[in-house]
Each structure stands twice: as structure tokens, then as C-alpha cells.
Amino acid sequence: MFYSEEELKEQEIQVSSKLYLVFIPIFIICGLLGYFQVNSLDCNKRRYENNRELYFKGIVIDKRKEGDYRRARKYVVLDSYHEEQVDNFIYKKISVGDSVVKGKGSDSIYFYFKTGKVIIQDYNKAYREKYYKLLNEE
Structure with a gap:
């Protein structure tokens, strides 16, 4: 049940790539929403x-x-x-x-x-x- 060093490295790379695929779009979307809210006419008028x-x-x-x-x-x-x-x-x-x-x-x-x-x-x-x-x- 023990994994070799190579298998662990491979799993680590897979997990980190999946995390990047999830978190990068979230950060981009949050940044865009923040930008549009700051520059929104309705929000600034309010x-x-x-x-x-x-x-x-x-x-x-x-x-x-x-x-x-x-x-x-x-x-x-x-x-x-x-x-x-x-x-x-x-x-x-x-x-x-x-x-x-x-x-x-x-x-x-x-x-x-x-x-x-x-x-x-x-x-x-x-x-x-x-x-x-x-x-x-x-």
C-alpha cells in the first residue's frame, strides 16, 4: 500500500494542476466582478x-x-x-x-x-x- 517516490511526485503534479485549473478561473472571475462593480455607473450613483x-x-x-x-x-x-x-x-x-x-x-x-x-x-x-x-x- 506504500507508494514509490515517483508515484507520489506524479500524484502531486496532478493534484496541483487540478487546483490551478479550479482556482485560476475563480480569481479571474472575482477580479472582473470587482472591476465592473468599481466602474459601474449604478453602483457609483447609489x-x-x-x-x-x-x-x-x-x-x-x-x-x-x-x-x-x-x-x-x-x-x-x-x-x-x-x-x-x-x-x-x-x-x-x-x-x-x-x-x-x-x-x-x-x-x-x-x-x-x-x-x-x-x-x-x-x-x-x-x-x-x-x-x-x-x-x-x-
């Missing part, structure tokens, strides 16, 4: 409209970072317990007690500081640009 309809407002009660390195994601936590990711510029300027508002149907997010200063940031820029680019290609 993402853009969902972000456009997002609504939140509140007073900043906490600031936090994911990690201790320079490019770590930075968040502000609002009194409504909504947590929103912000860029480095806003994270450095905002403090506890400042207000954040993102209106429904708007692409802008407003940061109201206790000093009276207001910063308006384009919240939906990446989704909007991708959607309009795909829209113009058709």
Missing part, C-alpha cells in the same frame, strides 16, 4: 446619493485616532454618538465643544468653532467626481 442623503449634526464630545502614527485615521465623536472621520487639517483645529453639521441633500460639512469661525468642507467630492466621470463616459 454610493454618491447615499452619502448625499446622510445627515448628522452635533457638538464634539471627543476626538480619537486609530493608532499613533502620522497617517492614522482621525475621528470626532458627536453628542449624538455619531462618529465621523475627518482629515488632519480639521482634526488639529477642532476641539471639544465645537459643532459639526452635515445637512441632508448637501455635499458640504460645516464645522462651527467656538471662536465664531466656520470651515466648510466638501464631504462628497470623491464620490461625486467618480460618478460624474462615469456619467460623462456614457
